[in-house]
Amino acid sequence: xxxxxxxxxxxxxxxxxxxxxxxxxxxxxxxxxxxxxxxxxxxxxxxxxxxxxxxxxxxxxxxxxxxxxxxxxxxxxxxxxxxxxxxxxxxxxxxxxxxxxxxxxxxxxxxxxxxxxxxxxxxxxxxxxxxxxxxxxxxxxxxxxxxxxxxxxxxxxxxxxxxxxxxxxxxxxxxxxxxxxxxxxxxxxxxxxxxxxxxxxxxxxxxxxxxxxxxxxxxxxxxxxxxxxxxxxxxxxxxxxxxxxxxxxxxxxxxxxxxxxxxxxxxxxxxxxxxxxxxxxxxxxxxxxxxxxxxxxxxxxxxxxxxxxxxxxxxxxxxxxxxxxxxxxxxxxxxxxxxxxxxxxxxxxxxxxxxxxxxxxxxxxxxxxxxxxxxxxxxxxxxxxxxxxxxxxxxxxxxxxxx
Numbered sequence: 210x211x212x213x214x215x216x217x218x219x220x221x222x223x224x225x226x227x228x229x230x231x232x233x234x235x236x237x238x239x240x241x242x243x244x245x246x247x248x249x250x251x252x253x254x255x256x257x258x259x260x261x262x263x264x265x266x267x268x269x270x271x272x273x274x275x276x277x278x279x280x281x282x283x284x285x286x287x288x289x290x291x292x293x294x295x296x297x298x299x300x301x302x303x304x305x306x307x308x309x310x311x312x313x314x315x316x317x318x319x320x321x322x323x324x325x326x327x328x329x330x331x332x333x334x335x336x337x338x339x340x341x342x343x344x345x346x347x348x349x350x351x352x353x354x355x356x357x358x359x360x361x362x363x364x365x366x367x368x369x370x371x372x373x374x375x376x377x378x379x380x381x382x383x384x385x386x387x388x389x390x391x392x393x394x395x396x397x398x399x400x401x402x403x404x405x406x407x408x409x410x411x412x413x414x415x416x417x418x419x420x421x422x423x424x425x426x427x428x429x430x431x432x433x434x435x436x437x438x439x440x441x442x443x444x445x446x447x448x449x450x451x452x453x454x455x456x457x458x459x460x461x462x463x464x465x466x467x468x469x470x471x472x473x474x475x476x477x478x479x480x481x482x483x484x485x486x487x488x489x490x491x492x493x494x495x496x497x498x499x500x501x502x503x504x505x506x507x508x509x510x511x512x513x514x515x516x517x518x519x520x521x522x523x524x525x526x527x528x529x530x531x532x533x534x535x536x537x538x539x540x541x542x543x544x545x546x547x548x549x550x551x552x553x554x555x556x557x558x559x560x561x562x563x564x565x566x567x568x569x570x571x572x573x574x575x576x577x578x579x580x581x582x583x584x585x586x587x588x589x590x591x592x593x594x595x596x597x598x599x600x601x602x603x604x605x606x607x608x609x610x611x612x
Contacts (some may be wrong), residue, residue: 210389219427227299229414232581234247235264237469238329239607239609240300240318240320240321240322240607241316241317241318241321241335242316242317242319242446243312243314243315243316243352244264244265244314244315244316244320246309246312246313246314246315251291253583253595255309256304256305256306256307256308256309256361256382257303257304257307257308257309257312257544258273258275258304258305259309259337260309260312260315261275261304261315261334264279264315264317264334266319267317269304269336270556271313272301272386273300273301273304273305273402274300274301274303275300275334275612277317277319277331277332277334278319278331278332279331280331281331282331282610283331283332283333283334284303284325284326284332284333284334285300285333285334285335285336286325286333286334286335286336287335287336287338288335288336288338289335289337290339290484290501290503291326291505291539292441292442292482292505293440293480293481293482293505293506293507293514293539293540294443294480294482295308299478299480299507300446300453302384302417302419303419303480304421305382305384306380306382306419306421306443306445307359307380308351308361308363308365308378308380308419310351310363310365310612311339312336312337312339313337313338313339313340313366313529314337314417315334315336315337316333316334316335316336316337317332317333317334317335318333318334318335319330319331319332320332321333322605323559323603323605323608324545324557324559324603324605324606326559326561326601333490337527338584340374340376340425340427344369344370344371345368345369345370346366346367346368346369346439347366347367348364348365348366348367349363349364349365350362350363350364351363351364351443352378354397357385357418358383358384358385359383359384359385360381361380361381361383361384361474362380362381362382363379363380364378364379364380365377365378365379366378367548370429371429372428372429372430373426373427374426374427374428375424375425375426376423376424376425376426377424377425378421378422378423378424379421379422380419380420380421380422381418381419381420381421382415382418382419382421383416383418384416384419385414385415385416385417385421386413386414386415386416387412387413388411388413388414388415389410389411389413390409390410390411390413391408391409391410391411391413392407392408392410393399393406393407393408393410394406394407394408395585405458405459406457406458407456407457407458408454408455408456408457409453409455409456410453410454410517411451411452411454412451412452412453413449413450413451413452414445414451415447415448415450416448417445417446417447418419418442418445418446418447419443419444419445420443420445421441421442421443421444421544422441422442423439423440423441423442424439424440425437425440426439433489433490433491434486434487434489434490435487436485436486436487436556437485437486437487437488438484438485438486439482439483439484439485440481440482440483440484441481441482441483442479442480442481443478443479443480443481444477444478444479445477445478445479446475446476446477446478447475447476447477447481448473448474448475448476449473449474449476449513450472450473451470451471451472451473452469452470452471453469453470453471453472454468454469454470455467455468455469455470456508465521465522466521466522467519467520467521468516468517468518468520469517469518469520470474470516470517470518471515471516471517471518472514472515472516473513473514474511474513475511475512476510476511476512477509477511478507478508478509478510479507479508480505480506480507481505481506482504482505482506483503483504484501484502484503484504485501485502485503486499486500486501486502487499487500488500493548493549495547495548495549495555496546496547496548496549497500497546497548498544498545498546498547499543499544499545500542500543500544500546501541501542501543501544502542503528503539503540503541504537504538504539504541504543505539506536506537506538506539506541507535507536507537507538508535509533509534509535509536510532510533510534511531511532511533511534512530512531512532512533513530513531513532513533514528514529514530514531515527515528515529515530515531516528517529519522519542525579526578527575527578528575528576528578529573529574529575529576530573530575530576530594531569531572531573531584531589532571532572532573533570533571534567534568534569534570534571535567535568535569535570535595537565537567538561538565538566538567539564539565540564541548541561541562541563541564542561542562543559543560543561543562544559544560545558545559545560546558546559547558550606550608552608553606553608553609554606554607554608554609555605555608556604556605556606556607557592557603557604557605557606558603558604559602559603559604559608560600560601560602560603561599561600561601561602561603562598562599562600562601563598563599563601564598564599565595565596565597565598565599566595566596566598567593567595567596568592568594568595569591569592569593569594569595570590570591570592570593571583571586571589571590571592572589572590573586573588573589573590574586574590
């Protein structure tokens with residue numbers, strides 16, 4: 210803004226006034242709260258679960274489990290879409306391996322509109338990643354090193370030239386977790402009032418290595434049309450170890466049970482996701498048509514070996530072996546049309562088709578220490594198949610109401 214003037218019609222030297230303002234860190238809209246990470250120091254060196262801990266109403270426990278307003282039944286999306294990486298079984302490790310520097314903002318929806326699936330009773334957390342459209346090349350990297358072999362390495366790169374934009378992200382994270390648990394219980398006989406006691410001490414240690422590669426591409430076909438695609442590969446391996454010591458005493462105080470159970474194993478999980486998107490913007494920039502296609506697959510293998518030593522009463526050791534396998538494939542197509550309406554209202558109409566196929570296989574056997582024979586444990590041996598097709602048609606209408 211420039212101000213000019215003076216007595217007697219003479220013009221004084223122009224005075225320039227510069228007005229600056231900071232973008233608010235939190236914005237509330239009709240259906241969500243949007244939190245910017247521009248002032249969060251964790252967004253530079255931390256991981257996704259680090260920044261989620263700073264979002265009001267979101268809790269992340271020591272194991273990486275996420276809850277919203279105290280309810281763990283929450284759906285986590287990436288750029289508005291579900292991902293195998295954010296399934297309840299994978300989200301803790303995925304959020305720990307996802308660099309916060311890739312995140313532009315966090316959206317929290319406690320009453321999500323119709324276009325979101327009703328998979329989270331407590332609401333939806335939508336992680337919006339950064340998409341730079343500045344011309345030229347850019348890149349960044351981060352290195353975090355901790356104790357007990359922990360580290361987090363990340364690199365991001367982008368290339369933009371006219372209608373073409375390419376992005377690449379690489380992440381390597383190794384995490385080591387050790388948990389101790391103790392349980393003490395007293396039993397009182399209602400007839401004689403004498404107490405018995407039991408105790409359990411558990412040491413659980415797991416070291417996991419995650420390697421994540423993501424590549425994205427945007428291409429503008431013209432001023433109103435854009436094609437986008439992305440592919441993500443996540444390879445996670447781990448070695449879980451657990452030591453469990455159980456003791457119990459009868460009503461007279463004599464020891465009747467003392468055993469030690471040691472387990473070790475190996476686990477590997479591979480998540481892949483590919484997606485394609487077409488967007489058409491009409492003359493009105495708020496009038497859009499989008500078509501999304503995506504396919505996600507999860508392959509999980511786990512081997513666990515258990516050795517149980519009976520100290521009192523003395524007995525032959527027991528050896529158990531368990532093999533777990535899970536294969537999941539999710540395919541989804543979404544078409545959506547959004548348009549402005551009179552009185553500052555907005556309308557949205559969409560259709561979603563999802564196809565899920567999964568196989569869960571668990572096999573357990575026990576080795577006889579005397580004969581060397583293997584016996585199948587029917588209580589831990591099973592196989593489940595899932596196949597479902599979901600059709601969803603939704604419409605929303607939004608209109609601000611004057612107070």
